[in-house]
Amino acid sequence: MEINAYTLATLKRGEKGVIKSVDASDPQVQRLMVLGLVEGAEIEHASSAIGGDPIEFRLFGSGISLRQEHAKFFQVAPIAAGG
Amino acid sequence: MAKRSEIRVSADQIKLRSGAQASVAVVGNPNSGKSTLFNRLTGLKQRIGNYPGVTVERHIGTLLFEGKRTELIDLPGTHSMSAHSLEEQIAVDVILGRMQGTTAPDGILAVLDATNLYQGLFLLQQLVDLELPMVVALTMTDAATQTGIDIDVDALSQALGGVKICSVVATTGAGMENLRAALSALPETPAPNRISVWPELTVAAEKLRSASVGSLRVPECERLIVDGVTERNQSFSSELGDAAVAMLADLREELFASEPPIAVEARIRYDWARVTLNAVQCSTPPFRSWRTHLTAFLNQPVAGTIGLFVVMAVVFQAVFAWATPIMDFIDASTASLGASIGALLGDGAFSSLIADGVIAGVGSVVIFLPQIVILFLFIILLEDSGYLARAAYLMDRTMRSVGLSGQSIIPMISSFACAVPGIMATRVIPNRRDRIATIMAAPFMTCSARLPVYALLIAAFVPPDRVGFMNLQGLVLFGLYMFGIVMGILTALLMRKTALRGPKPPFALMLPEFRRPNLQTVLIQLLGRAKVFLYRAGTVIFVVAVVVWALAYYPRSDLIGAEAEKQQTAAVAMLSGDELALQLAQIDNVAAAAQLEQSWLGRAGKTVEPIFKPLGWDWRVSAAVIAGFPAREVVIAVLGTVYAVGDEADEATLSSRLKASSWPDGSPVFTLPMVIGLLIFYACCLQCAATLAVIRRETNTWRWPVFAWVYMTAIGYVGALLAFQIGST
Numbered sequence: 001m002e003i004n005a006y007t008l009a010t011l012k013r014g015e016k017g018v019i020k021s022v023d024a025s026d027p028q029v030q031r032l033m034v035l036g037l038v039e040g041a042e043i044e045h046a047s048s049a050i051g052g053d054p055i056e057f058r059l060f061g062s063g064i065s066l067r068q069e070h071a072k073f074f075q076v077a078p079i080a081a082g083g
Numbered sequence: 084m085a086k087r088s089e090i091r092v093s094a095d096q097i098k099l100r101s102g103a104q105a106s107v108a109v110v111g112n113p114n115s116g117k118s119t120l121f122n123r124l125t126g127l128k129q130r131i132g133n134y135p136g137v138t139v140e141r142h143i144g145t146l147l148f149e150g151k152r153t154e155l156i157d158l159p160g161t162h163s164m165s166a167h168s169l170e171e172q173i174a175v176d177v178i179l180g181r182m183q184g185t186t187a188p189d190g191i192l193a194v195l196d197a198t199n200l201y202q203g204l205f206l207l208q209q210l211v212d213l214e215l216p217m218v219v220a221l222t223m224t225d226a227a228t229q230t231g232i233d234i235d236v237d238a239l240s241q242a243l244g245g246v247k248i249c250s251v252v253a254t255t256g257a258g259m260e261n262l263r264a265a266l267s268a269l270p271e272t273p274a275p276n277r278i279s280v281w282p283e284l285t286v287a288a289e290k291l292r293s294a295s296v297g298s299l300r301v302p303e304c305e306r307l308i309v310d311g312v313t314e315r316n317q318s319f320s321s322e323l324g325d326a327a328v329a330m331l332a333d334l335r336e337e338l339f340a341s342e343p344p345i346a347v348e349a350r351i352r353y354d355w356a357r358v359t360l361n362a363v364q365c366s367t368p369p370f371r372s373w374r375t376h377l378t379a380f381l382n383q384p385v386a387g388t389i390g391l392f393v394v395m396a397v398v399f400q401a402v403f404a405w406a407t408p409i410m411d412f413i414d415a416s417t418a419s420l421g422a423s424i425g426a427l428l429g430d431g432a433f434s435s436l437i438a439d440g441v442i443a444g445v446g447s448v449v450i451f452l453p454q455i456v457i458l459f460l461f462i463i464l465l466e467d468s469g470y471l472a473r474a475a476y477l478m479d480r481t482m483r484s485v486g487l488s489g490q491s492i493i494p495m496i497s498s499f500a501c502a503v504p505g506i507m508a509t510r511v512i513p514n515r516r517d518r519i520a521t522i523m524a525a526p527f528m529t530c531s532a533r534l535p536v537y538a539l540l541i542a543a544f545v546p547p548d549r550v551g552f553m554n555l556q557g558l559v560l561f562g563l564y565m566f567g568i569v570m571g572i573l574t575a576l577l578m579r580k581t582a583l584r585g586p587k588p589p590f591a592l593m594l595p596e597f598r599r600p601n602l603q604t605v606l607i608q609l610l611g612r613a614k615v616f617l618y619r620a621g622t623v624i625f626v627v628a629v630v631v632w633a634l635a636y637y638p639r640s641d642l643i644g645a646e647a648e649k650q651q652t653a654a655v656a657m658l659s660g661d662e663l664a665l666q667l668a669q670i671d672n673v674a675a676a677a678q679l680e681q682s683w684l685g686r687a688g689k690t691v692e693p694i695f696k697p698l699g700w701d702w703r704v705s706a707a708v709i710a711g712f713p714a715r716e717v718v719i720a721v722l723g724t725v726y727a728v729g730d731e732a733d734e735a736t737l738s739s740r741l742k743a744s745s746w747p748d749g750s751p752v753f754t755l756p757m758v759i760g761l762l763i764f765y766a767c768c769l770q771c772a773a774t775l776a777v778i779r780r781e782t783n784t785w786r787w788p789v790f791a792w793v794y795m796t797a798i799g800y801v802g803a804l805l806a807f808q809i810g811s812t
Contacts, residue, residue, distance in 0.1 A: 024346035033346050050384045056594055062201070
């Protein structure tokens with residue numbers, strides 16, 4: 001798989017992105033897709049726990065927390081602030 | 084194979100003929116306000132049971148509307164009809180009418196969170212296509228308005244096959260009458276039209292159905308095509324037949340090629356959800372309410388973590404301190420009630436059974452209620468306000484490093500007050516392995532019942548020397564607390580590496596906005612928890628208490644009684660006033676000690692003395708330890724009786740007796756190594772029938788409580804053995 005610099009794990013606090021592709025081979029990632037983390041979803045890094053893991057994202061107004069190890073399976077295209 | 088569905092049909096017919104109540108399944112995402120709504124609709128008309136063979140609770144309530152009764156089944160929260168956990172599978176099986184012992188629902192109450200339509204619409208698509216009568220309760224509409232969300236309910240209804248939608252605010256009760264009426268009329272309501280967001284799947288499902296031998300329906304065939312035949316969906320996959328199983332593989336190949344089916348379904352359904360969402364919901368910039376400010380504040384990593392510790396400290400303090408006066412009161416009331424009934428009935432086996440067996444037994448159950456009620460009040464408040472999920476999120480990394488997950492933090496901290504409510508609190512942990520690992524670790528936390536035993540032994544045998552800025556006694560007590568924590572963590576790690584080895588569950592936690600809990604639903608839930616404890620765990624605790632009473636009472640020796648009476652008559656003749664009372668009490672105490680020595684318990688103490696001798700314990704200590712197995716705090720009362728100072732003896736008298744106690748050769752029994760060993764034994768050993776009963780109840784098998792008991796007793800024995808043997812050389 002092509003290495004993309006931008007994944008959910010690289011988004012910084014307050015940054016938004018649109019999920020571009022998901023590496024769905026891992027069943028745990030499939031489970032996250034059932035929660036709405038699919039291509040086309042707009043997502044924002046809201047905060048993180050101490051040490052930067054897990055991370056809290058905003059997905060259509062709802063909070064969802066992911067561990068770093070899972071966040072990196074989701075590639076994103078960042079959206080400029082305000083966009 | 085077709086038999087089951089025939090039975091189902093006939094059961095439905097019987098229900099219609101006898102005019103029995105219709106049943107409605109309450110379905111929704113976790114945190115959608117489903118349980119609050121259920122509690123609102125049914126009030127106190129609820130029963131809590133278990134689904135056959137599993138630990139998942141079944142909540143059934145009755146809705147009364149204009150004289151008509153409708154049965155509501157509150158199902159575990161689920162995100163999809165594709166089950167990923169036991170809870171979700173139960174929800175799916177009940178909805179499909181394939182749960183043994185639960186009638187097929189006549190309709191569905193779908194709970195849709197207005198602040199989280201995106202995820203809700205995923206499940207709603209699957210539910211609408213079931214072709215069952217359905218009503219949607221759109222909850223949290225007040226919170227949605229506050230965050231600037233405006234939903235076009237008519238457009239939403241149209242998108243969902245024309246299903247009826249009732250907007251409600253479960254916390255205030257707005258819109259509830261409307262919903263009640265809709266629910267009561269549900270069995271006669273036509274099902275919404277299928278929306279078939281994914282037509283290819285429906286076509287394939289129809290093909291599969293015509294090839295199957297059982298009575299599968301299209302929605303079930305759709306599930307089989309996406310999920311395949313798995314261990315979880317046996318309840319209906321068994322009706323496929325060989326031809327259809329072969330066809331299933333082809334259909335799956337055709338539809339998904341090499342893509343994971345679950346991912347394909349997620350993409351298709353969420354695409355639809357996103358489009359629908361944009362069509363029915365318009366968002367205006369939210370105004371900043373207290374919620375957003377609070378959320379923003381607690382979202383900061385450091386402030387959030389500090390906030391969590393403050394909350395935990397308050398909970399711990401409340402469970403520990405607020406419950407103590409009530410528990411002391413219950414303790415004193417049972418003791419005085421036992422004493423006055425004992426006096427009323429006179430001496431004899433029956434009187435003792437009532438006073439020392441039954442009343443003390445009931446007391447030993449009721450004594451746990453204050454802590455359970457206080458802890459659960461906090462847990463329900465934290466859960467309903469949405470904070471529990473945040474606590475789990477903040478603690479996830481730390482707890483993961485010791486083999487548990489973030490959700491384990493509340494049960495673990497609660498166990499410092501008492502393992503019983505702590506273990507009951509593990510129900511917030513969704514993953515079974517994490518949950519059982521937490522249950523196994525929880526009893527190692529130093530609970531409040533260990534404290535009196537620690538206090539007695541430390542005060543009597545550990546010198547109050549100063550060590551640095553601490554007192555040696557305080558240091559030993561601190562050491563015992565730390566020892567418990569370390570043993571608990573090691574146990575959890577060990578379990579997760581051996582018997583409970585398995586993949587770490589994906590930690591995807593929904594973090595709901597803060598919301599104000601509703602007092603009525605909090606109280607209903609609290610009452611439910613208290614009832615479950617009293618009925619399920621209480622019976623076991625009670626039986627054990629009566630059995631221990633019998634062991635300590637029988638057999639009675641008439642000789643000892645006669646001798647005591649003779650001495651008392653002599654004393655009455657010789658003494659008077661306070662001196663006489665003292666002498667009479669002393670004779671009673673000596674007689675009680677003699678009775679205990681030759682009772683089954685005393686004999687057991689002597690029989691097992693060889694086992695405990697390497698630990699430096701004589702038969703008295705052994706007997707007290709055996710008597711303490713149902714409840715460790717009993718050990719002080721038993722020591723009081725064995726050392727003939729009465730079971731209500733004050734600490735100073737008892738500890739001076741303990742110090743004076745010696746082996747036949749004159750050497751003292753209570754040496755420092757022996758006491759340290761005894762303390763270690765108490766720190767480890769699972770001497771608590773209530774904890775065992777609760778583990779049994781929460782794991783739904785005797786295997787785990789038996790394992791916990793053997794494991795912890797073995798560690799306690801070895802620890803005490805090492806302490807005594809090393810300390811004595």
